[in-house]
Amino acid sequence: MILKKSxxxxxxxxxxxxxxxxxxxxxAALLSPDVEKLFKLPEQKIDIGIAALTIAKDVYPDIxxxxxxxxxxxxxxxxxxxxxxxxxxxxxxxxxxxxxxxEGFSYDHSLNARGNKLNYFxxxxxxxxxxxxxxxxxxYIAIGQRLGYPLxxxxxxxxxxxxxxxxxxxxxxxxxxSGGKYFTDQSYIGRFRPSPRGxxxxxxxxxINYHEYLGNILYVSAVAFDGDxxxxxxxxxxxxxxxxxxxxxxxxxxxFAKSNHIAKSKLPNAARSAELYMKKSQQAxxxxxxxxxxDPDTVKPLSGLRGE
Numbered sequence: 001m002i003l004k005k006s007x008x009x010x011x012x013x014x015x016x017x018x019x020x021x022x023x024x025x026x027x028a029a030l031l032s033p034d035v036e037k038l039f040k041l042p043e044q045k046i047d048i049g050i051a052a053l054t055i056a057k058d059v060y061p062d063i064x065x066x067x068x069x070x071x072x073x074x075x076x077x078x079x080x081x082x083x084x085x086x087x088x089x090x091x092x093x094x095x096x097x098x099x100x101x102x103e104g105f106s107y108d109h110s111l112n113a114r115g116n117k118l119n120y121f122x123x124x125x126x127x128x129x130x131x132x133x134x135x136x137x138x139x140y141i142a143i144g145q146r147l148g149y150p151l152x153x154x155x156x157x158x159x160x161x162x163x164x165x166x167x168x169x170x171x172x173x174x175x176x177x178s179g180g181k182y183f184t185d186q187s188y189i190g191r192f193r194p195s196p197r198g199x200x201x202x203x204x205x206x207x208i209n210y211h212e213y214l215g216n217i218l219y220v221s222a223v224a225f226d227g228d229x230x231x232x233x234x235x236x237x238x239x240x241x242x243x244x245x246x247x248x249x250x251x252x253x254x255x256f257a258k259s260n261h262i263a264k265s266k267l268p269n270a271a272r273s274a275e276l277y278m279k280k281s282q283q284a285x286x287x288x289x290x291x292x293x294x295d296p297d298t299v300k301p302l303s304g305l306r307g308e
Contacts, residue, residue, distance in 0.1 A: 009297070031236070032058050038214060039240060046210040049142030052122040052217050059224040063123050071126055075099060076146040083147075089169040092149055096140060097180030104129045107136065107177040120220040134220055136176035137162050141213075152207040153216070155246070156192035158296030160216075163207055193299040198292025203245040215240030219247060231258065238284075245291035248284045255281035 035058060038051050049072045053065045083095035108119055108130040118124040122138055125131040131139065137153050137160050144151040150165045151174075161183075162174040171182045185205060188194075194204035208216065219237035222230040231254040238247040259277035262270050 043211050055221050056121045056123050072142050076143045089164050089166050117223050120223050133159050133177050140176050156188050157294040195292040195294050201291045202243045203291045212241040245288045245293035248288035249293045251284035252281050
């Protein structure tokens with residue numbers, strides 16, 4: 001039986017390709033000025049659709065961010081008409097689900113779905129109308145935010161879903177990979193097995209605000225890079241979303257790989273540099289444990305929810 005890769009395996013694969021790269025770390029760490037500007041925006045000024053497309057532009061230099069943004073606006077307009085001005089959360093969610101389904105967006109069930117770099121960028125999902133448990137929630141948020149819907153991403157080990165955060169609305173969770181079905185918190189906990197510490201820290205099963213979410217979006221863009229370029233994006237992502245145990249574990253592995261590679265090199269002061277990155281790896285690992293990190297590969301057999 002061939003098992004699908006976890007998202008973690010995909011990104012760690014990119015970071016561990018350090019052995020194929022030379023070390024111009026300071027230069028590789030640079031992001032475009034437009035991306036840097038995003039990180040300075042206050043929460044209420046962040047447009048997730050624009051942000052995701054702007055980050056994608058570092059990978060796809062020729063994409064027209066405004067043109068893709070207009071496509072999000074058109075989808076939002078269809079949802080608005082179907083919701084007919086309703087403030088009822090269930091009617092709004094039904095309208096979102098209906099438009100996304102009628103437009104042909106669906107979960108990518110192919111074996112290599114999460115190994116396919118195209119499935120990690122909003123522009124590719126808008127074009128191909130396929131996505132994963134990262135880009136389909138991203139699409140929902142990009143549309144819903146423009147309508148003023150209080151949609152927020154929520155992380156579980158190797159998975160992401162949505163919440164419509166409006167008290168006292170009870171059926172808040174939205175499973176974007178399953179046509180917008182509702183699943184209880186207990187269902188997610190039972191299937192993806194977040195640790196009690198991970199839930200207490202807010203790493204899992206808690207709303208991710210939009211500023212923190214920029215970190216997750218930047219993190220997934222690392223799949224298009226390797227070596228230091230990938231690692232630098234994970235570093236910045238962890239700064240933006242400091243409560244993410246997953247990002248801390250990615251840093252642990254990235255720093256560990258870099259330390260080992262430097263130790264085997266003939267670089268000046270190799271031993272000292274290797275020791276520095278080993279300490280960084282240990283610190284990130286400690287932080288991941290404190291935040292309640294769960295290795296998703298250990299719970300994979302229990303997580304058969306996507307695309308149901």
